Amino acid sequence: MAERIGSSASSGRTESQSAALYATAQQWIPDGVSRATLLRRPNPIYVDHGKGAWVTDVDGNRYLDCNNNFTSIIVGHANPAIAEAVGAQLARGTAFALASNVEIELASLLCDRVESFELIRFCNSGTEAVMGALKAARAFTGRPNVIKVEGAYHGTYDHAEASLASDPTNWGDAAAPATVPYASGTPDSVIEEVGIIHFNDADGARAAIERQGDRLAAVLLDVMPSQVGLPTIEPEFVAAVREATREVGALLVLDEVISFRLGYSGAQTLLGIEPDITAVAKIIGGGFPVGGVAGREGPMSTFARTGGSRAKVPSGGTFTANPITMAAGLATMNQLDRAAFARLDEMGEAVRSGLRSAIERAGVDWQVTGRGSLFKVHPHTRHIRNYRNAHLSSDEAAEVERFEHAIQAGGVYLSGGGFGSLSLAMTDDDIAHLLAAAAAALADSAS
Numbered sequence: 001m002a003e004r005i006g007s008s009a010s011s012g013r014t015e016s017q018s019a020a021l022y023a024t025a026q027q028w029i030p031d032g033v034s035r036a037t038l039l040r041r042p043n044p045i046y047v048d049h050g051k052g053a054w055v056t057d058v059d060g061n062r063y064l065d066c067n068n069n070f071t072s073i074i075v076g077h078a079n080p081a082i083a084e085a086v087g088a089q090l091a092r093g094t095a096f097a098l099a100s101n102v103e104i105e106l107a108s109l110l111c112d113r114v115e116s117f118e119l120i121r122f123c124n125s126g127t128e129a130v131m132g133a134l135k136a137a138r139a140f141t142g143r144p145n146v147i148k149v150e151g152a153y154h155g156t157y158d159h160a161e162a163s164l165a166s167d168p169t170n171w172g173d174a175a176a177p178a179t180v181p182y183a184s185g186t187p188d189s190v191i192e193e194v195g196i197i198h199f200n201d202a203d204g205a206r207a208a209i210e211r212q213g214d215r216l217a218a219v220l221l222d223v224m225p226s227q228v229g230l231p232t233i234e235p236e237f238v239a240a241v242r243e244a245t246r247e248v249g250a251l252l253v254l255d256e257v258i259s260f261r262l263g264y265s266g267a268q269t270l271l272g273i274e275p276d277i278t279a280v281a282k283i284i285g286g287g288f289p290v291g292g293v294a295g296r297e298g299p300m301s302t303f304a305r306t307g308g309s310r311a312k313v314p315s316g317g318t319f320t321a322n323p324i325t326m327a328a329g330l331a332t333m334n335q336l337d338r339a340a341f342a343r344l345d346e347m348g349e350a351v352r353s354g355l356r357s358a359i360e361r362a363g364v365d366w367q368v369t370g371r372g373s374l375f376k377v378h379p380h381t382r383h384i385r386n387y388r389n390a391h392l393s394s395d396e397a398a399e400v401e402r403f404e405h406a407i408q409a410g411g412v413y414l415s416g417g418g419f420g421s422l423s424l425a426m427t428d429d430d431i432a433h434l435l436a437a438a439a440a441a442l443a444d445s446a447s
């Protein structure tokens with residue numbers, strides 16, 4: 001197969017292999033893929049293989065992978081240390097209804113790194129981790145309700161996805177954001193149990209928490225939510241959420257499914273936040289399905305049996321903490337020392353400042369947000385403090401989609417919505433490639 005950097009083959013020409021596979025897939029799979037986020041116009045791209053920072057599709061097009069399986073790949077594809085660890089485990093068996101030592105090794109590594117992780121329990125996805133965290137919060141407090149941020153994505157658990165895609169037609173008054181079901185068929189009872197706040201609205205958060213009072217189990221918070229535009233969190237907001245939850249006896253549940261890649265001990269340590277429970281996933285599985293609920297001994301004890309009776313929150317599944325995932329996670333986390341995070345930060349700074357220069361040179365009204373190894377471009381200059389500032393009009397959304405097609409044609413694969421992430425496999429030449437492709441795509445937008 002002849003390979004080339006970037007191409008419009010997968011995104012434009014109907015005769016591409018990706019287009020043909022997609023046509024076949026739709027005979028068997030609703031919408032052709034089991035994962036909505038892979039859908040692109042006119043068809044998803046079908047992968048052939050990935051190596052380091054690059055992926056190659058079935059048409060031979062090569063892309064610098066700034067999607068990284070939606071931020072979960074942090075040391076690159078086919079990483080030798082992960083391949084060795086997984087290979088060794090594969091030869092010894094993949095999944096058993098027997099406990100394994102490697103689970104303990106990953107658990108102790110994570111608990112050693114993060115002060116609030118006194119105990120951790122694994123699962124198989126970030127969705128499950130958020131669900132487990134909320135169930136533990138409810139069991140621990142004996143209360144039903146949850147508060148979350150408008151527009152924030154936390155996976156597909158009913159309560160966690162409320163108001164994920166609110167829009168001006170249904171999001172309600174700024175002073176009283178509405179709880180909007182995401183999936184059709186969400187029970188009314190779920191909607192009644194979820195309160196919505198704006199990101200960075202300290203007063204609004206405090207008022208909502210106090211209003212719910214002894215009905216509130218937890219506030220669920222991602223410190224840098226991608227669907228809210230990767231905004232910078234304001235210290236007053238976090239402080240208000242932390243203080244008010246303590247005052248009413250509710251828990252603070254942090255969703256670090258993505259933000260755990262921001263630092264050696266997670267974003268919570270960088271920002272000085274003290275959560276009761278944290279949901280983690282993505283990078284801790286080294287490219288395999290994973291999730292984890294970690295936190296203080298009190299709420300985490302809801303997962304443990306007491307006096308021979310069943311746990312308050314029974315948890316586990318057929319593939320929970322399977323040794324392949326645990327081995328891959330351990331091999332990844334062992335590579336993520338402080339120097340690795342410094343390198344990711346340095347590359348992230350170079351990307352964000354390079355994108356800002358490219359925007360200036362193109363003369364377009366765009367902006368860049370992000371931190372560490374995360375970045376996002378926006379086709380407007382509104383100050384992004386919350387979901388409503390970040391929310392794109394249909395014209396703006398079309399502009400981002402055009403940008404993504406153009407940068408993809410230039411050999412860079414982003415995550416959708418102008419969102420991207422970096423991996424340690426990237427070199428300075430790769431960063432230069434990303435910036436050159438972005439500059440060309442922005443110049444297209446200007447013309």
Ligand SMILES: Cc1ncc(COP(=O)(O)O)c(C=O)c1O
Pocket residue numbers: 070124125126127128130153154155156222255256257258281282290
């Ligand atoms: C912040 C956040 N929470 C939770 C999830 C759900 O994780 P998973 O896709 O592993 O279920 C995601 C997934 O992208 C996420 O970004």
